[in-house]
Amino acid sequence: MERLKSDLESLGKIGKDPKGGVSRPALSEPDIEARLYVIEKMKEAKLKVYVDQGGNIIGLREGKVKEPFITTGSHIDTVLNGGMFDGALGVLGGLEAIRELNEDRVQTKLPIALVVFTDEEGNAFMPFAGSKYFAGLIDKSTLHAVEGKYEKISFGNALERFLKRSNAGVIERFSSTILSHLELHVEQGPILEVERKQIGVVTGIVGVHRIWMNFNGKQAHAGTTPMNMRSDPMISASATVTKVREIVLGRGKDLVGTVGYFQVSPNVVNVIAGSVRIGIDIRSLSRNDMLEVGKEVIDYARNVSEKEGVRLNYETYIENPAMCDETIVKTIEESVIQLGYQYMKMPSRAVHDSQVMSEITKIGMIFVPSKGGISHAPDEWTDFEDAYKGVEVLKLTLLKLAGS
Ligand SMILES: [Zn+2]
Numbered sequence: 170m171e172r173l174k175s176d177l178e179s180l181g182k183i184g185k186d187p188k189g190g191v192s193r194p195a196l197s198e199p200d201i202e203a204r205l206y207v208i209e210k211m212k213e214a215k216l217k218v219y220v221d222q223g224g225n226i227i228g229l230r231e232g233k234v235k236e237p238f239i240t241t242g243s244h245i246d247t248v249l250n251g252g253m254f255d256g257a258l259g260v261l262g263g264l265e266a267i268r269e270l271n272e273d274r275v276q277t278k279l280p281i282a283l284v285v286f287t288d289e290e291g292n293a294f295m296p297f298a299g300s301k302y303f304a305g306l307i308d309k310s311t312l313h314a315v316e317g318k319y320e321k322i323s324f325g326n327a328l329e330r331f332l333k334r335s336n337a338g339v340i341e342r343f344s345s346t347i348l349s350h351l352e353l354h355v356e357q358g359p360i361l362e363v364e365r366k367q368i369g370v371v372t373g374i375v376g377v378h379r380i381w382m383n384f385n386g387k388q389a390h391a392g393t394t395p396m397n398m399r400s401d402p403m404i405s406a407s408a409t410v411t412k413v414r415e416i417v418l419g420r421g422k423d424l425v426g427t428v429g430y431f432q433v434s435p436n437v438v439n440v441i442a443g444s445v446r447i448g449i450d451i452r453s454l455s456r457n458d459m460l461e462v463g464k465e466v467i468d469y470a471r472n473v474s475e476k477e478g479v480r481l482n483y484e485t486y487i488e489n490p491a492m493c494d495e496t497i498v499k500t501i502e503e504s505v506i507q508l509g510y511q512y513m514k515m516p517s518r519a520v521h522d523s524q525v526m527s528e529i530t531k532i533g534m535i536f537v538p539s540k541g542g543i544s545h546a547p548d549e550w551t552d553f554e555d556a557y558k559g560v561e562v563l564k565l566t567l568l569k570l571a572g573s
Contacts, residue, residue, distance in 0.1 A: 170553055170554065170557040172265060172268070173261060173262065173265045173553065173556060173557055173560060174553040174556075174557075176210065176261045176264070176265070177253060177254070177257060177258070177261055177553070177556070178253075179206065180203055180206060180207075180245065180253070180257050180261060181253030181257070183199055183202045183203045183206060184197075184199030184200070184202070184203065184247065186249070186250050186547075188250055189250050189547035190247075190249075190250035190251050190252060190253075190546065190547030190549075191247050191250075191251055191252065191253050191547075192247060192248075192249045192250055192251070193245065193246055193247045193251075194246060194247075194249070194288075194290075194292045194293035194319040194320075195224070195246035195287050195288035195289075195290070195292070195293035195294060195298070195299075195327075196224060196287070196288070196293055196294075196324070196327035196328060196330070196331055197293060197319060197320060197327075200245065200246050200293075201330070201331045201334060203245050204226060204245065204285070204331060204335065205334065205335060207226060207245060207260060207261075207264075207285055208226060208335060208336070208337050210261075210264055211226070211228035211264065211283065214228070214264060214267055214268045214271060215230075215271060216228030216229055216230055216267065216283065217229040217338070218337040218338065219337055219338045219339070219340045219343075220331075220332060220335060220337045220338070220339055220340070221302065221303070221339075221340050221341065221342050221343055222302065222309045222312075222313070222328070222340075222341055222342065223287055223298065223299045223301075223302025223303055223307075223309075223312060223342075224287035224288075224298075224299055224302075224324075224327075224328045224331065225284055225285060225286055225287055225299045225300075225302065225303050225343070226284070226285040226337065227282055227283070227284050227285075227340075227343055228264075228267075228282065228283040228284075229280060229281075229282050230267055230270070230277075230280060230281040230282070230283070231276075231280050232276065232277050232278055232279045232280035232281065232571060233276060233277070233278045233279075234278060234279060234280070235280070235345070236279075236280065236345040236346050237279060237345065237346040237347055237348040238279065238280050238281065238282045238345050238346070238347050238348065239277075239279050239280075239281050239282075239347075239348055239349050239350075239351070239567060239570045239571045240281070240282045240283075240284055240347050240349075240350045240351070240526070240530070241259070241263040241266070241281065241282075241283055241284070241350065241351040241352065241353070241563065241567060242259060242260055242263050242282075242283050242284035242285055242286065242352065242522075243256045243257075243258070243259025243260050243263075243285070243286065243289070243352050243353070243354060243521070243522060244256035244259070244260070244285065244286045244287070244288075244289035244290070244299070244522060245257055245260055245285055246287070246288055246289060246290050246292070246293065247290065247292075248290050248292055248545050249292065250546070250547055251290075251544075251545050251546070251547075251549065252355075252543075252544055252545065252546060252547065252548070252549020252550070253549065254355045254539075254544075254549055254550070254551050254556070255354075255355060255357065255544055255545065255549060256289060256354070258353060258354065258355055258537070258551070258556055258559065259352050259353045259354050260283070260285050262353045262556065262559060262560040262563055263283045263353065263563065264283060265557075265560050265564075266560055266563050266564035266567055267281065267283060269564055270564065270567075270568070275568065275573070276573075277567075277568065277571035277572060277573060278571060278572040278573055279348060279570070279571040279572060280345075280571075281567060281571055282343070282347075284303070284343075285299075286299035286300045286303065286522045287299030287302075289521070289522050292318065292319055293317055293318060293319045293320070293327075294315045294316075294317055294318065294324045294327075295315055296520075297520075297522060297524075297525045298312060298315070298324065299522070300522040300525035300526060301525055302342075303342075303343060303525075303526070304525050304526060304528045304529045305342075305529065306525065306528060309341075312324055312325075313325030313328070347526075347529065347530040348530065348531070348570070349494065349497055349530060349531045349532070349533065349570050350523060350526040350527075350530050350531070350532045350533070351497070351532075351533050351534070351535070351563060351566060351567065351570070352521060352522065352523045352526075352532070352533075352534045352535070353534075353535045353537070353559045353560065353562075353563045354517075354521060354534060354535070354536060354537075355536070355537055355538075355539045355544065355549070355551050355556075356369055356536040356537065356538055356539045356542070357519050357539050357542070357544035357545070357549075358518060358519070358539065358542045358544075359539070359541065359542025360513075360515060360542075361513070361515075361536060361537070361538035361539075362538045362539070362540065362541070362542065364513055365511065366511045366512055366513045366538070367510040367511050367512065367537070367538070367555060367558050368505050368510050368511070368512040368513075368535060368536065368537065368558060368559065368562055369512065369513060369514075369515045369535070369536030369537070369538075370498055370501045370502050370505065370512055370513070370514045370515070370535065370536075371493055371498075371514075371515060371516065371517050371533070371534035371535070371536055372454065372492070372493055372498060372514050372515065372516055373454045373490055373491060373492040373493050373516050373517070374490060374491045374493075374516070374517045374519075374520060374521060374523065374524045374527075374534070375423070375452040375453055375454050375490050375516050375517065375518050376452065376453065376454070376456055376459060376487065376488050376489045376490035376491075377450060377451070377452050377459075377487070377488045377520075378450075378451040378452070378453075378459035378460065378462070378463050378485070378486075378487050378488075379448065379449065379450055379451075379485065379486045379487070380448075380449040380451075380463055380466065380467065380483055380484075380485050380486075381446065381447075381448050381449075381483060381484045381485075381486075382406070382409065382446065382447050382449070382467075382470055382481060382482075382483040383444060383445075383446050383481070383482050383483065384402035384405050384406045384444060384445045384446075384447075384470075384474060384479050384480075384481055385402060385443070385444045385479060385480040385481075385482075386399075386400040386401050386402035386403075386405075386441070386442065386443060386444065386445075386477070386478070386479045386480075387399070387400040387441070387443070387478075388435070388440060388441060388442065388443030388444075389440070389441045390439070390440070390441070391438075391439045391440055391441055392439065394441060399441055399477075399478075400477055400478035400479050401441050401442065401477060401479070402442050402443070402444055402445040402474075402477070402479045403433065403441075403442045403445055404473070404477050404479075405445075405470065405473040405474040405476075405477045405479045405481070406431070406445035406447050408469075408473045409428075409447065409449075409466065409469060409470040409473065410428045410431065410447065412466065412469045412470075413426045413427075413428055413449055413451075413466055414426065416462055416465050416466060416469075417451070417462060420458065420462065422453065422455070422458060423453055423454055423455075423516050424451065424452070424453045424458055424459075424462060425451070425452050425453075425518065426449065426450070426451045426452075426462065427449070427450045427451075428447050428448065428449050428450075429448065429450060430446070430447060430448030431445070431446075431447050431448075432445065432446045432447075433445050434446075449463075449466060451463060451466075452518060453490065454490045454492070454516045455490065456487070456489055456490060459487070460487070463485060467483060470483070488520075491523070491524040491527035491532065492527075493532055493533050493534060494531035494532060494533060496531070497531055497532070497533030497566075497570070498514070498533060500533070500566055500569050500570060501533055501535055501562065501566050502514075503569070504562050504565035504566045504569065505562055507565060508558070508561055508562060508565065510558055510562070515536065517534060517536070519544075521534065533566070535559055535562050535563055535566070536559075537551055537555045537556055537558060537559035538551060538552075538555055539551055540552070
C-alpha cells in the first residue's frame with residue numbers, strides 16, 4: 170500500500186493548482202510531466218511502453234501467448250481544480266497490480282496491457298479523445314486536426330510536443346485483439362460510503378438522454394398585460410422542471426433526472442418572458458426507461474404549453490448505456506469474496522473510458538468509496554487503505570481473466 174500511496178501523492182503534485190486541487194488538461198505541460206512520470210514507472214516495472222497516435226500510453230506485459238490481451242487502465246488528465254484520485258487510481262493501481270504480479274513471479278497465459286487514455290475529461294480537446302481513437306471510433310487525421318480548448322494548439326501539434334520528450338516507442342495504433350477491459354476507479358458519488366461497502370462491482374455505465382426544450386411565448390409588459398391575456402413560457406417551462414422530478418421519482422429504479430439548464434429571455438423583472446430554454450438530463454442503465462421518461466416529459470410539456478398558448482419545440486440526444494459483461498462482473502465478485510471485503514453491485518452514473526472500450530471488447534469496472542461522494546473538486550478523497558483494496562481486487566481479477 171505504501172508504494173501506491175507514494176505514487177498517488179507524487180502524481181498528485183504534478184499540476185498542483187495554486188487555486189486548489191490538480192489542473193492537468195490533456196497534453197498540457199503538467200499532463201506531459203505526469204505522462205513522463207508514468208512512462209518511467211512503467212519501464213521500472215519492466216513493461217514495454219508505446220504511445221499511439223491518439224496519445225494513449227500503452228505498457229505491455231508479456232503472457233505465455235501473444236494475444237488476446239487483457240487491458241486495464243484509465244486516465245491521468247484532470248478537470249481544472251480536480252482531484253488526485255479520479256483516473257489516476259486506475260492507472261497507478263493497474264501499475265501496482267502488475268508490479269505485484271512481477272514480484273510474485275507470475276506469468277499469465279494472456280498478455281496484459283496497461284493503458285493511459287488521453288483527454289478523458291475532454292477539457293483540452295474532446296471527451297474520450299484517446300479511448301475513441303483506441304477503439305477505432307475516430308481516425309488519425311480527424312483527431313489530429315481538433316483545435317485545443319485549453320490552449321490554442323491542434324491535437325496533432327500537442328501530441329508532437331509530448332512525443333519529442335517521451336522515450337516510449339511510437340505506434341500508429343494498438344492492433345492486437347482484446348479479450349476484456351478492466352477499469353479501477355473512485356466512485357465519485359456517495360453510495361459506497363453511505364452503504365458502508367468497500368468495493369462497488371459495477372454492473373454497467375448509465376446512458377444519457379438529453380432533451381433541449383424551447384418554450385416560445387409572447388414577450389409583454391408585466392404591468393399592463395392582464396393575467397388572462399398572456400402566453401408566458403416561464404409557466405410551462407417551470408411546470409416541466411418540477412414534472413421531471415415527479416416522473417423520475419414515480420418510476421424508481423436506477424433513474425435520475427435533472428434540469429440543470431434554464432435560460433430566460435430577456436430575463437428582466439418587469440417583462441413577461443418571450444422565450445425559455447431548458448436542458449433536461451435523464452440517466453439510466455435502461456435505454457428504454459430513459460426513452461419512456463423522455464416521452465412522458467415531452468407530452469407533459471406539450472400539454473402545459475398548449476394551455477398557456479406557448480409554442481414548444483425540442484431536440485433530443487441519446488448516448489446508450491454500456492453494460493458490463495456478466496462473466497467479468499461475476500469474476501470481480503468472486504475476487505472480492507475471496508479477499509473478504511464488503512461489496513455491492515451498482516451502476517456507474519458517471520461516464521468513463523470503459524464505456525468507449527465496450528464498443529470493442531467486454532468490460533468490467535471496480536469502484537472504491539469517495540469521501541462524501543465528492544469528485545471533480547480539490548476535496549476529492551479516498552483513503553489509501555480503501556484505494557489499495559481496489560488494487561487487490563483488480564490484481565486478483567486480472568489473474569483470473571488472464572489465466573495461467
Ligand atoms: Zn475519471
